[in-house]
Amino acid sequence: MNSEMSTEKLKEQCELLALKCNALGGDIGDLYNKLADSKALHSYTENKLKQANEEITILKKELEKEKVKNK
Structure with a gap:
């Protein structure tokens, strides 16, 4: 009987x-x-x-052209 209880508990x-x-x-899933x-999201943000940054670079170049043009 004791082993039955142990088996049931196990x-x-x-x-x-x-x-x-x-x-x-x-x-985990x-x-x-x-x-x-x-x-x-990291990839999208990057x-x-x-x-x-590419747009900023283009705008800086355009701004420099305008500065030279206006001198």
Whole structure:
């Protein structure tokens, strides 16, 4: 009878552990998705910054041309 109780308790602990593992797996999946979103946002922001810098460079060149023209 004692071994039956131990077996039942072990079974309950295994089921609880399985539930915790499933929950942890879900959390890991959520974190992975957030990381992917973060990387995509970083890449998008980096590209926009690059475009803005290119536009600034073009505007600076145009401004220099205007300065020379107006002298």
